[in-house]
Amino acid sequence: MNEEVKDRVIKLCAGNPGALRVLIDLVSTQKPDRMLEPLEAQGVQGPGIWILYKDICNQQLDALVDLLLSSKKLRELSEGR
Numbered sequence: 001m002n003e004e005v006k007d008r009v010i011k012l013c014a015g016n017p018g019a020l021r022v023l024i025d026l027v028s029t030q031k032p033d034r035m036l037e038p039l040e041a042q043g044v045q046g047p048g049i050w051i052l053y054k055d056i057c058n059q060q061l062d063a064l065v066d067l068l069l070s071s072k073k074l075r076e077l078s079e080g081r
Contacts, residue, residue, distance in 0.1 A: 001028075008036050
């Protein structure tokens with residue numbers, strides 16, 4: 001993980017250890033930009049990332065990857081629809 005990705009992960013996790021773990025798993029198994037850009041674009045950080053992973057995606061990393069790649073679905077969730 002390069003320094004730019006580390007900085008983005010630290011900012012996105014917003015001090016939430018669960019979000020940090022999820023983000024590290026995401027960028028370790030996928031292309032970092034593809035995983036981080038949707039979160040950054042929608043302003044999803046910290047506990048929001050953990051909730052997406054734990055409650056929406058039932059702790060399934062593959063489901064979270066699919067959600068992040070479907071920006072329309074992520075946008076609807078972040079807007080509370």
